[in-house]
Amino acid sequence: MPRLAPVELAKSYRLLNHGPTVLVSSAHEGRSNVMAAAWAMPLDFDPPKVLVVVDKSTLTRQLMEASGEFVLNIPCKAQAAQVLAAGSQSGKEVDKFAASELSPLPACKVGAPLVAGCIAHLECKIISEPRNEQQYDLFIGEIIAAQADPDVFSNGHWHFDGHDDKRSLHYVAGGHFMVIGEEIDVSPSP
């Protein structure tokens, strides 16, 4: 079981700020699911909010709408095959956790599970915006709890050096990912 550390909500946007691909987990009345999504990003700092696009055809959509909650999990390089599997099948047809060889863990504040082995988790409550949901498949969530793996995120910053298998994944298309690379610091102009 990974050692996860809480991330203060004011800095939780930094988990998503660099644009990683996520796993969206959801649950309702004993049924749970996990799907991959490249289209997720921060929307606001305080209270912290996120955006995620979830198609109407998915089980995740059903579970999110029924429960009003979801978790954005940030998977890592070691999980690339599982992420692709979670993005290539439908939870309406298979148990996606089993089919993707991913394991659910209890979350802190929502009924949706965390996905084990991920490097960060953002537990979210949906802020209802029916027009966005219907017209654009776009959901807004308020982040109500966040955790990250202290090997790669602490004091509000990522630090992947020495943990290459825990680098975040950035999906392009067709089974093709990129992995986040080197860190660079730029001093602001005087």
Next chain:
Amino acid sequence: MPRLAPVELAKSYRLLNHGPTVLVSSAHEGRSNVMAAAWAMPLDFDPPKVLVVVDKSTLTRQLMEASGEFVLNIPCKAQAAQVLAAGSQSGKEVDKFAASELSPLPACKVGAPLVAGCIAHLECKIISEPRNEQQYDLFIGEIIAAQADPDVFSNGHWHFDGHDDKRSLHYVAGGHFMVIGEEIDVSPSP
């Protein structure tokens, strides 16, 4: 002047899919501006749409609202200092192109300029959604033209090997960026 190649609209989402930080450029009645934004992502494939968050206090917001257009430019590692400069000052106070040492170039289909030296450009026309704009500072754009640097993007895929200075930037906070790293291909399960 960089050699830019057109990107077919159906694959233009792939320019943003891996979550790079962007430069938003805009213009209206002879005034133009450029700002950095980490909060931009694809919203739809066909017609291709993007989301970007632009604060009410910015000149970019004024120019976008007045013109109904903007460009998302994808800057690269060689431009990190300029991106930070474009994200740290206000176009209401300084000429941001000059202050950031960035150069505007004419776009194909919009009045907003392209930012020279970037590895890709998405020219967008705003799809008006007043509630999102007012409540969340959130804008939806339809991509009406896209170009990319063929050194690093062709046939719908990024290929940064051998072009480290052209790798995309992924902002965290406080002048701290990450650069996109290695590519990995995962075969779908049989």
